[in-house]
Amino acid sequence: MGIKERKLKHKEDLKQSILDAAKKLFIKEGYQATSIRKIAAEIEFSPTTIYLYYKDKAAISHALHQEGFKLLASQFSILAHIDHPFERLKAMGRVYMQFALENNDFYELMFNREEPLDCVDEHWEEGEQAFRILLMVVQGCQQAGYFTQFNAESFAMFIWSTMHGLCTLKIKGHLDQVVKRKMVMQDIDDAFTHTFETFIATLEKLK
């Protein structure tokens, strides 16, 4: 049944090109501006054809959301080359920050939107896996004498909170709004990295 397979292949192709078109629009114009109709126009199909391949817009969001996690995971892969656990943790933070800033639409979709999670039935595999990596790095640090008095899970949660908060404040422009005014940090040009360094310094003191 070679024909049936080719058909299926073709169907998969179209599903993929819908996603590619969505991704393209999404990266260029952001989530709000990425409408079903524009995606359809991009691939030169009628808008309703999209619904033959994706349940609704949230399903497309979810697919993009997963693409984002793949991308993040690939960025994290460089961490394997760093031996010292605490150095690895620092590098992980920097990779996370860079990812958030360079792909802020993806970041938004991955962590700040609820639509994609509506498609996730009680199980958010991508998020868990990313958290698991952080948890392992934290546990590595603990074996090297860091954060020994803390529960690994909640310490990882704390680290994630700080990094997530910092990145979202930066992306939404709140960081610069508060900081670039004369009132605070007159002397600091980059509040973002400086706040990160402060965070790292506090962690360093917990050896």
Added chain:
Amino acid sequence: MGIKERKLKHKEDLKQSILDAAKKLFIKEGYQATSIRKIAAEIEFSPTTIYLYYKDKAAISHALHQEGFKLLASQFSILAHIDHPFERLKAMGRVYMQFALENNDFYELMFNREEPLDCVDEHWEEGEQAFRILLMVVQGCQQAGYFTQFNAESFAMFIWSTMHGLCTLKIKGHLDQVVKRKMVMQDIDDAFTHTFETFIATLEKLK
């Protein structure tokens, strides 16, 4: 010219009732579901009347956003009764968390949406004022011997990041998603407060 004043009063009244209606809908159904048309129906005027009092929807968002900051500021007022600086910082964190969870739509509008900030011309007074309070509390802590080796502004920024990250992760459901699974923190029923406690514990070590 008593008549003209009454007119002006009446205009202000309508502007206020638009805001009240928006607030009511917004609290009950969230930002997305609060449309100009629904606000208009609520006050029994035609949709376009709204535009005689507010430039566009972002202007209404901005007004609500300011209401949110008023509310937060009123919650912060209880901090004045707490003498010990570090206790005040802890209480501030708890008030912030409670505000975020109890008014998560407001919180979203205040810190996670960009629309309201579009109305703010290069100056985000509300945000700055809130940050100034945090900064003062941090400086108070420093005078009591905490965080002395750190720059107050960036330390305040770090604290805000952590609190903001924790609250948004909680609100968006990511915290529970990652934590309530068996894989981590089997024994912890409330990951949110536990992570906060971990954060406070790290701060405590920086005396």
Added chain:
DNA sequence: CAAATATACTTTACAGTGTTAAGTTTCCAA
């Protein structure tokens, strides 16, 4: 091979959105 059926896609339509321009009513001042 012809008829029935399934597949893939489109057209049309609904109910909603923010927003603008033009039209209408109301009310006050000259």
Added chain:
DNA sequence: TTGGAAACTTAACACTGTAAAGTATATTTG
């Protein structure tokens, strides 16, 4: 009484996501 301004509405535009119904084309079956 009349002119005009102020307050409000109607109608319309250009969008949005999505469902139902219609139409070709291709495949299977009698």
